[in-house]
Amino acid sequence: LARGATAPDLAGRHVVVSAGGTREPLDPVRYLGNRSSGKQGYALARAAAARGARVTLVEANTGLPDPAGVDVVHVGTAVQLREAVLKAVADADAVVMAAAVADFRPAVYAPGKIKKKGDDGAPVVELVRNPDILAELSADRALPGQVVVGFAAETDDVLANGREKLARKGCDLLVVNEVGERKTFGSEENEAVVLAADGAETPVPYGPKEALAETVWDLVLPRLRPTD
Ligand code: CTP
Ligand code: CA
Numbered sequence: 001l002a003r004g005a006t007a008p009d010l011a012g013r014h015v016v017v018s019a020g021g022t023r024e025p026l027d028p029v030r031y032l033g034n035r036s037s038g039k040q041g042y043a044l045a046r047a048a049a050a051r052g053a054r055v056t057l058v059e060a061n062t063g064l065p066d067p068a069g070v071d072v073v074h075v076g077t078a079v080q081l082r083e084a085v086l087k088a089v090a091d092a093d094a095v096v097m098a099a100a101v102a103d104f105r106p107a108v109y110a111p112g113k114i115k116k117k118g119d120d121g122a123p124v125v126e127l128v129r130n131p132d133i134l135a136e137l138s139a140d141r142a143l144p145g146q147v148v149v150g151f152a153a154e155t156d157d158v159l160a161n162g163r164e165k166l167a168r169k170g171c172d173l174l175v176v177n178e179v180g181e182r183k184t185f186g187s188e189e190n191e192a193v194v195l196a197a198d199g200a201e202t203p204v205p206y207g208p209k210e211a212l213a214e215t216v217w218d219l220v221l222p223r224l225r226p227t228d
Helices: 039-050 080-091 133-140 159-171 209-223
Strands: 012-022 025-027 030-032 054-058 069-075 094-097 104-106 127-129 148-154 173-178 189-195 201-208
Touching: 012 039, 012 080, 025 054, 025 173, 030 104, 039 054, 039 080, 054 080, 054 094, 054 159, 054 201, 069 080, 094 209, 104 189, 133 148, 133 159, 148 209, 159 173, 173 209, 189 209, 201 209
Parallel strands: 012 054, 012 094, 054 069, 094 148, 148 173
Antiparallel strands: 025 030, 104 127, 173 189, 189 201
8 A cells, every 4th residue: 555545444334423512402592512522523534434434424513514525414402413323324334423412401492582580580491311322323233233332531430430331331332531631622632442342442542533533443343244
């Protein structure tokens, strides 16, 4: 291979990546959101496309331009993201859930702007749980041998929390980030450990999100079902 060229080791594969953070509307002008930039998911999508895969990127609220050679589906909420991902994985070899999915959404959406009433007092917002998309993808694989990858940002006992989450979600790989000052949210760099359901543990040193993306695909590759 020429210098700088990438081996097309994902040629003939379809992979699905979710990226960004969902927004859960309260009323026409307000939402509950999170600080996910979407950069890691975009790096994963670009890397897979460069390695020859057909890529579907399900994007939530990143504001990032569509990467060349990638099919992008734009969504807003967790419920919309679930629908788009479930549709895309029907014929996918692998799915990577890099999106930050809101755990809760407002129980009711106010079709008109919520207004102040009187001089004080404030409304109480009731929340309900959103569906756990990663757990659902893992439990009901659209195809036998489909590889399912999750992400988790953890504090405190990062590895123990990660192992527990991997088991609870039932995915094949879980990329565990330690959340800290310069790490993860909005930054260009990332440091992680990739935990596998088979017990393997792959540390990824602090570096660009592109490097972590390549490592994720390197770990997905040997777990893909054989091509016919
Ligand atoms: N995820 C998902 N659906 C949700 C919540 C999370 O698919 N409703 C996915 C994320 O995309 C990520 C993984 O699950 O790949 C882990 O997300 P995380 O928020 O760390 O997991 P939770 O189960 O929500 O646990 P926690 O209570 O720590 O937030
Ligand atoms: Ca969560």
